[in-house]
Amino acid sequence: MGVDETQMNAEQIAIPGVKSARERASELFAAARRDIYRQTDRLFAALMVLQWIGGILFALWVSPLAWAGTASSTHLHVWAAVLLGGVISLFPAALAALRPGLPSTRYTIAIAQMLMGALLIHLTGGRIETHFHVFGSLAFLACYRDWRVLVPATVVVALDHMLRGVFWPQSVYGVLVASQWRWVEHAAWVIFEDIILLFAIRQSVVEMQETADRTAALEHEVRTRQQAEMDARNSQARNDAILDVALDCVILMDQTGRIVQFNPAAEQTFGYTSREAVGLHLSELIIPSHQPETDRGSLARFLETGDASVMNARLELTAVRKNGEAFPVEVAIAPISADGSAMIAGYMRDITERRSNEAELAAYTRDLEVAHETQRENSEQLAALVAQLRLTQRRAEDATRAKSDFLASMSHELRTPLNAIILYSELLQEQAEDEGEQRAESIADLQKIQSAGKHLLELINGILDLSKIEAGKMALSRDSFDVQEMIEELLDTVGPLVRKNNNVLSVNYGDHLGMMHSDLMKTRQILLNLLSNAGKFTRNGEVTVSVVRRTENGAALVEFTVTDTGVGMTEAQSQKVFDAFTQADVTTTRKYGGTGLGLALVSRFCDLMHGSVSVVSRPGVGSRFTVRLPLEAAVVDVPETVAVG
Amino acid sequence: MFPRFHCSSHALRPGLWSWLAAVWLAVAAAGLAVLWAYDNAPGESATAPTRWPAATALARSHNGATLVLLAHPQCSCTRASLAELAETLARATVQPKTYVLFLKPDGFSDDWAKSDLWRTAAAIPGVTVVRDDDGVEARRFGVSTSGQTLLYDEAGTLRFSGGITGARAHQGDNDGRRAIVDLLNRGTAQRATTNVFGCALFNSRM
Numbered sequence: 084m085g086v087d088e089t090q091m092n093a094e095q096i097a098i099p100g101v102k103s104a105r106e107r108a109s110e111l112f113a114a115a116r117r118d119i120y121r122q123t124d125r126l127f128a129a130l131m132v133l134q135w136i137g138g139i140l141f142a143l144w145v146s147p148l149a150w151a152g153t154a155s156s157t158h159l160h161v162w163a164a165v166l167l168g169g170v171i172s173l174f175p176a177a178l179a180a181l182r183p184g185l186p187s188t189r190y191t192i193a194i195a196q197m198l199m200g201a202l203l204i205h206l207t208g209g210r211i212e213t214h215f216h217v218f219g220s221l222a223f224l225a226c227y228r229d230w231r232v233l234v235p236a237t238v239v240v241a242l243d244h245m246l247r248g249v250f251w252p253q254s255v256y257g258v259l260v261a262s263q264w265r266w267v268e269h270a271a272w273v274i275f276e277d278i279i280l281l282f283a284i285r286q287s288v289v290e291m292q293e294t295a296d297r298t299a300a301l302e303h304e305v306r307t308r309q310q311a312e313m314d315a316r317n318s319q320a321r322n323d324a325i326l327d328v329a330l331d332c333v334i335l336m337d338q339t340g341r342i343v344q345f346n347p348a349a350e351q352t353f354g355y356t357s358r359e360a361v362g363l364h365l366s367e368l369i370i371p372s373h374q375p376e377t378d379r380g381s382l383a384r385f386l387e388t389g390d391a392s393v394m395n396a397r398l399e400l401t402a403v404r405k406n407g408e409a410f411p412v413e414v415a416i417a418p419i420s421a422d423g424s425a426m427i428a429g430y431m432r433d434i435t436e437r438r439s440n441e442a443e444l445a446a447y448t449r450d451l452e453v454a455h456e457t458q459r460e461n462s463e464q465l466a467a468l469v470a471q472l473r474l475t476q477r478r479a480e481d482a483t484r485a486k487s488d489f490l491a492s493m494s495h496e497l498r499t500p501l502n503a504i505i506l507y508s509e510l511l512q513e514q515a516e517d518e519g520e521q522r523a524e525s526i527a528d529l530q531k532i533q534s535a536g537k538h539l540l541e542l543i544n545g546i547l548d549l550s551k552i553e554a555g556k557m558a559l560s561r562d563s564f565d566v567q568e569m570i571e572e573l574l575d576t577v578g579p580l581v582r583k584n585n586n587v588l589s590v591n592y593g594d595h596l597g598m599m600h601s602d603l604m605k606t607r608q609i610l611l612n613l614l615s616n617a618g619k620f621t622r623n624g625e626v627t628v629s630v631v632r633r634t635e636n637g638a639a640l641v642e643f644t645v646t647d648t649g650v651g652m653t654e655a656q657s658q659k660v661f662d663a664f665t666q667a668d669v670t671t672t673r674k675y676g677g678t679g680l681g682l683a684l685v686s687r688f689c690d691l692m693h694g695s696v697s698v699v700s701r702p703g704v705g706s707r708f709t710v711r712l713p714l715e716a717a718v719v720d721v722p723e724t725v726a727v728g
Numbered sequence: 729m730f731p732r733f734h735c736s737s738h739a740l741r742p743g744l745w746s747w748l749a750a751v752w753l754a755v756a757a758a759g760l761a762v763l764w765a766y767d768n769a770p771g772e773s774a775t776a777p778t779r780w781p782a783a784t785a786l787a788r789s790h791n792g793a794t795l796v797l798l799a800h801p802q803c804s805c806t807r808a809s810l811a812e813l814a815e816t817l818a819r820a821t822v823q824p825k826t827y828v829l830f831l832k833p834d835g836f837s838d839d840w841a842k843s844d845l846w847r848t849a850a851a852i853p854g855v856t857v858v859r860d861d862d863g864v865e866a867r868r869f870g871v872s873t874s875g876q877t878l879l880y881d882e883a884g885t886l887r888f889s890g891g892i893t894g895a896r897a898h899q900g901d902n903d904g905r906r907a908i909v910d911l912l913n914r915g916t917a918q919r920a921t922t923n924v925f926g927c928a929l930f931n932s933r934m
Contacts, residue, residue, distance in 0.1 A: 145807075146804030146805075146897065148802065149803075149927060150800050150803050150874075150928070151930075151931045152800075152928060152929060152931030152932075152933065153833045153835075153931060153933055154933070158804065159763070160763075163759065163762075167759035167763065170752065170755050170756050170759060171759075174748070174749070174752040182745070187746075187749070191749055194753065198756050198757075201760055202760065205763055205767060208805075208808045208897040209808075209894070209895070209897075209898040209899055209900050210899055247764060251764060251767075253895065253902055254764070254767065254895035254898055255894075256901070257901020258902075258906075259922075
């Protein structure tokens with residue numbers, strides 16, 4: 084491969100993380116230039132010192148003394164050689180030692196070399212031979228292969244000639260009067276050499292660049308090959324690792340079916356070691372030869388006849404282990420290309436367990452199908468049962484509604500004669516009182532009749548209301564009333580009852596109670612029941628009514644709170660206190676009386692009016708009932724066909 | 729061959745190097761300027777007699793020009809004058825009678841006078857080297873600077889007096905040499921006098 088071709092390929096191949104050949108060539112070129120600069124700096128440093136020493140020796144040899152008659156002194160040339168030569172030489176020599184390779188160093192060296200030339204020409208008496216120092220120095224400076232260094236050198240030579248031509252023309256041109264442009268002629272010869280040197284420098288730099296390009300290309304090619312070899316090794320290592328840890332058997336074969344690689348899973352499955360298996364024919368190894376041809380299947384045919392129909396297909400065969408045990412395997416055969424030669428990869432899996440699992444799964448499936456059928460039958464039965472239940476429920480509801488209707492009408496029928504009994508007992512009681520003490524015994528009896536009648540009426544009214552509510556026949560009226568006035572009137576009615584047990588009744592009104600648009604009678608009934616209870620279960624205590632107006636979730640409501648310091652209730656009693664016909668316990672009825680319907684009605688009325696009632700109570704401390712009713716109640720319509728009371 | 733340094737150069741700031749380079753260049757230029765001034769500083773010119781001095785012991789040529797160069801035997805600058813003398817005689821188509829007189833002060837040995845310059849002068853064809861004891865002849869010719877060259881024609885008339893170098897110890901073309909060659913070859917020259925660059929022949933003790 085030629086260099087150009089190699090270079091071209093190197094440019095095309097880019098290895099991640101590795102510099103391109105062009106970058107590398109630039110780097111090599113720069114390094115070569117840097118080396119040249121530094122090396123030439125050191126050469127010039129040595130030359131400077133040698134020139135300095137040479138100038139001193141020359142001055143000492145040629146003009147050691149300056150004479151005036153019989154007197155002598157050290158010649159100025161000696162001092163010039165020592166001091167001026169030292170100044171000119173040592174600074175660039177120091178730069179070369181301390182700052183090698185820098186542009187300023189070589190420019191300084193170029194100037195110094197030309198100044199040293201001027202000094203040496205002086206020390207040698209302006210000999211024409213010494214002028215070759217100038218041209219030799221330019222050639223030496225060209226060793227830098229940097230044309231820029233020729234510029235300051237040429238300028239120094241031109242300035243030397245120009246200035247001496249102006250002030251001492253005879254010393255440089257040999258005539259006392261010379262043209263002011265004659266220095267140009269001298270400078271032109273120097274430039275002439277510069278031009279020649281420029282060509283040489285350019286050629287040299289081109290060759291350096293070519294060398295750097297070739298070196299970079301070779302480095303890149305070497306690196307590419309090394310990378311390719313490393314990739315191949317890594318790939319092989321990866322493949323080996325994959326084969327080593329593979330759960331399935333992986334067997335690589337040549338085109339004749341001869342085993343070339345036998346992975347650990349295959350060793351474990353078939354019982355052969357890799358050393359035993361490699362080199363053998365696969366069909367000889369895992370398919371018993373005594374089996375009929377039909378049993379050996381497609382794999383054997385492929386391996387023996389080259390039948391390619393099994394390629395890239397999954398087969399299930401029966402194979403044998405080293406110990407002769409036959410077992411089912413799943414086989415996939417695929418052609419692969421390795422190291423440029425065609426090979427065959429066989430992937431095999433012992434499916435004994437899978438077969439067993441499949442059999443179990445089939446059994447489970449059958450069981451599930453039976454269970455599913457059973458479940459379907461149960462579901463049908465359940466649906467029938469549900470339909471039966473719905474029918475029964477409808478009948479129960481109809482019965483309940485009939486019961487409520489019956490109770491409503493029955494209560495009405497009971498209440499009418501009961502009212503007559505009560506009224507007549509009152510009349511008799513009034514007559515008895517008018518007649519005096521001789522009828523005192525009759526009065527007591529009449530009072531008992533009246534009391535029993537009122538209790539019975541109260542009970543019947545409660546039952547009637549509950550029946551209406553349950554039958555959906557309780558209607559709500561919409562009345563507009565002042566809340567505070569309603570409370571005042573209520574307290575006038577219930578106040579004596581509450582104070583009867585030596586209780587103190589107090590009331591607290593919140594701000595801006597205003598009007599309430601709801602069912603006045605039921606609102607009164609709710610509060611009446613609560614206050615009656617409070618007065619009934621409180622003795623020598625305090626009953627307080629608080630009324631405030633609130634807003635909850637954007638809806639205005641009125642909150643009535645009835646608090647007493649009576650007997651209180653336990654938690655369990657509080658939870659069932661709103662149930663019908665329920666009091667705190669059976670002894671309560673005996674001790675305090677009551678129907679057990681008051682709070683149940685409170686709860687039903689609150690629900691009917693879209694309000695709520697709650698209780699907080701502690702035994703021996705008292706109870707606090709809180710009723711929240713909407714300020715604007717909805718009207719509940721009742722079918723007109725129903726007429727109650 | 730040369731020690732390599734890598735660390736100390738970076739200790740100085742780059743600007744300092746620029747200043748050092750400027751100072752260095754200024755000192756070098758000043759030194760060269762001093763050297764140039766010294767090399768171009770002429771010696772004391774001669775007050776040579778316009779007619780061949782009668783008192784001289786040198787014999788003048790009566791059928792041609794006579795050239796006299798007075799030299800200090802230890803003056804290094806005079807080496808350039810002798811080289812120019814050889815160049816002059818080589819270019820002259822008519823050879824003058826040529827004397828090179830080397831100063832020999834009293835008290836100095838003969839070897840002091842017969843230095844390598846003596847031998848150089850003696851090696852130039854047609855040159856007669858003469859020892860000038862205590863500068864007697866130099867005084868007769870009114871010369872006080874080594875390298876002073878006098879040209880008398882066949883009539884004994886002074887035709888040129890001056891140096892034949894362009895600067896001190898400086899070889900190469902110069903007006904003095906050119907004038908003598910012209911006088912010898914063509915009988916005329918653009919210059920009859922030039923500056924002379926060389927050591928003083930006398931000092932206060934002579």
